[in-house]
Each structure stands twice: as structure tokens, then as C-alpha cells.
Amino acid sequence: xxxxxxxxxxxxxxxxxxxxxxxxxxxxxxxxxxxxxxxxxxxxxxxxxxxxxxxxxxxxxxxxxxxxxxxxxxxxxxxxxxxxxxxxxxxxxxxxxxxxxxxxxxxxxxxxxxxxxxxxxxxxxxxxxxxxxxxxxxxxxxxxxxxxxxxxxxxxxxxxxxxxxxxxxxxxxxxxxxxxxxxxxxxxxxxxxxxxxxxxxxxxxxxxxxxxxxxxxxxxxxxxxxxxxxxxxxxxxxxxxxxxxxxxxxxxxxxxxxxxxxx
Amino acid sequence: xxxxxxxxxxxxxxxxxxxxxxxxxxxxxxxxxxxxxxxxxxxxxxxxxxxxxxxxxxxxxxxxxxxxxxxxxxxxxxxxxxxxxxxxxxxxxxx
Ligand SMILES: Nc1ncnc2c1ncn2[C@@H]1O[C@H](COP(=O)(O)OP(=O)(O)O)[C@@H](O)[C@H]1O
Ligand SMILES: [Mg+2]
Numbered sequence: 001x002x003x004x005x006x007x008x009x010x011x012x013x014x015x016x017x018x019x020x021x022x023x024x025x026x027x028x029x030x031x032x033x034x035x036x037x038x039x040x041x042x043x044x045x046x047x048x049x050x051x052x053x054x055x056x057x058x059x060x061x062x063x064x065x066x067x068x069x070x071x072x073x074x075x076x077x078x079x080x081x082x083x084x085x086x087x088x089x090x091x092x093x094x095x096x097x098x099x100x101x102x103x104x105x106x107x108x109x110x111x112x113x114x115x116x117x118x119x120x121x122x123x124x125x126x127x128x129x130x131x132x133x134x135x136x137x138x139x140x141x142x143x144x145x146x147x148x149x150x151x152x153x154x155x156x157x158x159x160x161x162x163x164x165x166x167x168x169x170x171x172x173x174x175x176x177x178x179x180x181x182x183x184x185x186x187x188x189x190x191x192x193x194x195x196x197x198x199x200x201x202x203x204x205x206x207x208x209x210x211x212x213x214x215x216x217x218x219x220x221x222x223x224x225x226x227x228x229x230x231x232x233x234x235x236x237x238x239x240x241x242x243x244x245x246x247x248x249x250x251x252x253x254x255x256x257x258x259x260x261x262x263x
Numbered sequence: 264x265x266x267x268x269x270x271x272x273x274x275x276x277x278x279x280x281x282x283x284x285x286x287x288x289x290x291x292x293x294x295x296x297x298x299x300x301x302x303x304x305x306x307x308x309x310x311x312x313x314x315x316x317x318x319x320x321x322x323x324x325x326x327x328x329x330x331x332x333x334x335x336x337x338x339x340x341x342x343x344x345x346x347x348x349x350x351x352x353x354x355x356x357x358x
Contacts, residue, residue: 146287153291157298182278189284193291 002110005117005237006039006135008159010151012122014143015172018208019230020119021049023139025217026234027115028083035074035113037105038088039131040121041096047087051078051215061089064101070108079220084113094126099133106134115237124158132159138167139199144174144185153194168199170233175204176247187244200233202226203247285334292336296329303327310340319346 007020017040024036038046041060047053058073063086070086077083086109089096097105109116120131132138138159142152152169159167171190178184191198205226211218219230225247232242296303307327314320321343330339 146283146290149287150290150294154294154298157295179280182280185280185283185287189280193284193287 002114002116003137003237004106004110004135005115005137005139006120006132006164007117007139007141008120008128008132008155009122009141009148010124010155011142011148014148015141015170015202016122017045017049017119018212019139019141019170019172019202020046020117022217022219022227022230023234023237024083024115024117025050025077025080026219026230027117027237028077028080029220030234030238031082032115033082033113034080034115034117035084035086035109037086037109037116037118039097039102039118039127041088041127041130042090042093043121044088044090046119047075047085048215049212050085050217052085052087053215056087059087059089060105061092061096064097064105070105094121094130097130099130102130103134124154128155128158129162132162132164135164138164139170140167140196141170141172142190142194143172144179144190149185149190149193156194156196167196169194169196170200170202171198172202173204174201174247180248198244199236200229201244201247202229202233289331289334289336293329293331310342314342317348318342318344319348320344 007016007023009016020036024034028034036046036050037060038044039060040046044059047056052075055075058068060073062068063070063073074084074086077085086105106116106118116134118131118135121127140152140155140159142148156167159165169191171187174187175184179186187198187201203225205218205224207221207224208218208226211221211224217230218224218227219234221227225245229245232245235242307325310327311320311322311325324341324343326341328339330337
């Protein structure tokens with residue numbers, strides 16, 4: 001049994017690519033066979049986030065146009081045996097792949113892989129429609145900002161219209177301190193408004209930037225908060241019931257409280 | 264200064280996240296209505312059905328819109344009335 005999951009958001013820059021890379025790497029670290037599909041055609045990104053940019057020979061349109069076989073276009077990850085990337089084309093535009101081609105591609109990949117994760121482009125136009133065409137499930141990424149949540153709401157409506165019901169939400173870049181001070185919408189606020197299931201919450205974390213600079217996934221960083229958050233989400237995708245992480249943990253007072261044994 | 268004190272004492276009213284949430288709630292009313300015009304159309308037809316039990320109305324001139332004031336969205340209906348139905352008293356007393 002395989003799962004074909006699209007990672008989408010509407011708004012750009014909220015963390016779709018980062019999420020795809022980390023969930024894929026995390027699933028592979030548990031020994032699963034995983035393929036990441038970069039559907040952001042014309043704005044290839046997932047390859048650099050994964051640190052695989054120097055290994056690309058063929059891309060997704062070479063496969064759909066029959067210039068190479070699917071196997072030849074798949075790039076093997078540096079670290080994990082079972083992890084592969086199908087890169088986007090960089091010199092084509094969003095219409096270079098059709099929804100039907102995408103459906104076939106996903107079905108072919110599902111023959112070989114347990115998880116097919118699709119990194120969706122921003123927007124709700126053709127590129128979005130292509131990216132979701134072959135998916136069975138959707139993950140919607142948002143940040144605690146009015147514009148991002150608004151776009152997420154729009155995308156959830158479009159996903160449901162396309163029969164991708166009950167998308168799961170990831171709230172990214174949350175800053176617990178700002179939430180505590182009432183200066184950022186919190187988890188409950190966003191869930192209250194969007195009325196969808198919460199898959200996970202990822203804090204704002206410098207370590208994401210540092211790992212991305214190196215072309216590594218922060219999910220492999222044992223000590224980072226964001227890595228922990230991604231590992232939890234990975235386990236939830238695998239079907240485990242993992243409680244939401246206590247984000248307030250990093251505050252000076254709760255750290256003090258922990259040190260003096262109040263918790 | 265008041266805002267500062269309100270914050271220190273944990274008063275939530277001025278917190279910017281509440282402003283954000285409220286703005287989001289309002290904008291989504293419009294977004295969701297705009298995304299499904301058929302919903303507004305169905306609402307309009309149902310309104311016509313109900314009101315026609317009591318009043319003679321000009322169906323063609325009926326207008327239903329969502330309007331936003333400062334902090335709330337209102338469903339505004341403009342329904343030209345041609346006349347009153349005689350049965351309306353019976354309906355009322357029949358409840
Ligand atoms: N939790 C986080 N903490 C800090 N920076 C983040 C986090 N998530 C994403 N970013 C950064 O935000 C930027 C946009 O992320 P990206 O995944 O490329 O978004 P998208 O694919 O939705 O456009 C990147 O520079 C990324 O490193
Ligand atoms: Mg991206």
C-alpha cells in the first residue's frame with residue numbers, strides 16, 4: 001500500500017518545500033521507500049534544499065515527454081537508501097506537464113514507493129492543478145499570518161472541490177513567545193478558523209536555515225526543536241498517535257521551572 | 264501607555280493576534296461567499312420562497328449582498344414589495 005500526498009499552501013514562502021524535504025527524509029529514516037516529486041516547474045527548488053542539485057541529469061518533463069525512463073530521472077539521496085527525488089524542469093513553464101501525465105506518473109511511482117510526496121508550486125493556477133491531479137491526500141502548510149491562513153482556506157476549498165477531502169494542516173514558523181504575548185495567532189485560533197485536522201506545528205527555528213544552507217534536512221538534527229517537530233509529524237503520518245509538542249518549553253521561565261524541578 | 268498597561272496586566276483586547284483573527288474571520292466570509300456564487304443564489308431563491316408566503320415581491324429586483332462595516336459582516340437584502348397578501352393574518356394566527 002502506498003500513499004500519494006501533495007504538500008500545498010496557496011501562498012508562497014510558507015514552507016512547502018522545506019516540509020516536503022523533511023517529511024520525505026524523515027519517512028526514509030524510518031526505512032520507508034520514498035520519492036519526492038518537485039512539481040514546481042520553472043522554479044526548481046527541492047533539489048537544492050535536499051543538496052542534490054549537482055546530480056541532476058533528467059527531469060520530470062524528460063519523463064513525461066519520453067526522453068528517458070522514469071528510473072533514469074530519479075536521483076538517489078546522499079544519506080538514505082530508500083529516498084529518491086524526481087526534479088522539476090527548470091527551463092519549462094507550468095503547462096509542460098498535464099494533469100493526466102501527472103496522474104500516470106504518480107501511479108507509476110506508487111508501484112515502487114511506499115510514499116510519493118509532491119511539492120506543489122504556490123498559487124491556485126495550472127501548476128497547482130497539475131500537482132494535485134495524482135494525489136490521494138493533501139497536506140496544507142500555513143504560517144500564523146492573515147494572508148497565509150486566508151490562502152490556506154482558499155486552497156482547502158479547491159482541494160475539496162477536487163475530491164481531496166479532509167486535508168491535514170501543518171502550522172509552520174510559529175513563535176511561541178509571540179503567541180504567549182498575544183502578538184501571533186496560536187494553534188487554536190487557526191484551527192478554529194480553518195476547521196481542519198491538525199497534523200503538526202513547526203516552530204520558527206534558525207536551525208532550518210542552517211540545515212538548508214548545507215543541503216541537509218533539519219529532521220536529522222536530533223537536538224533542534226523544528227527537527228523534533230518534523231519527526232513527530234512523520235510518526236503521525238505513519239499512523240502513530242503522537243501528542244503535540246509543548247512549544248512553550250523553550251521559554252526562560254519554563255526552563256527555570258524545569259531546572260528547579262517544578263515540572 | 265494604556266495599551267502597555269493593558270498588556271502587562273494581560274488584557275487581551277488590544278492583542279494584535281485578536282485583531283488578526285477578527286480580520287481573518289471577516290475576510291473569509293467574503294472569500295467563501297465569493298468562491299461559491301451558487302450558495303448566494305440558492306440563499307436568494309429560498310428567501311424568495313419564504314417571503315412570498317407573506318408578501319408580493321418583485322423577484323427580479325431582489326438583491327442580496329454581504330456588506331462589511333467596521334467589525335461585522337451583514338447580509339443586506341433589498342426586496343421591493345408590491346403588496347401584502349391577504350392570507351398573511353391567517354398564517355400568523357395559525358402558528
Ligand atoms: N520553521 C522554519 N523556521 C525558519 N525558517 C523557515 C522555517 N520553515 C521555512 N523556513 C524558511 O522559509 C523560506 C521559505 O521556505 P520554502 O520551504 O522554500 O517555502 P515554499 O516552498 O512554501 O515557497 C526558506 O528560506 C526556509 O528556509
Ligand atoms: Mg517551494
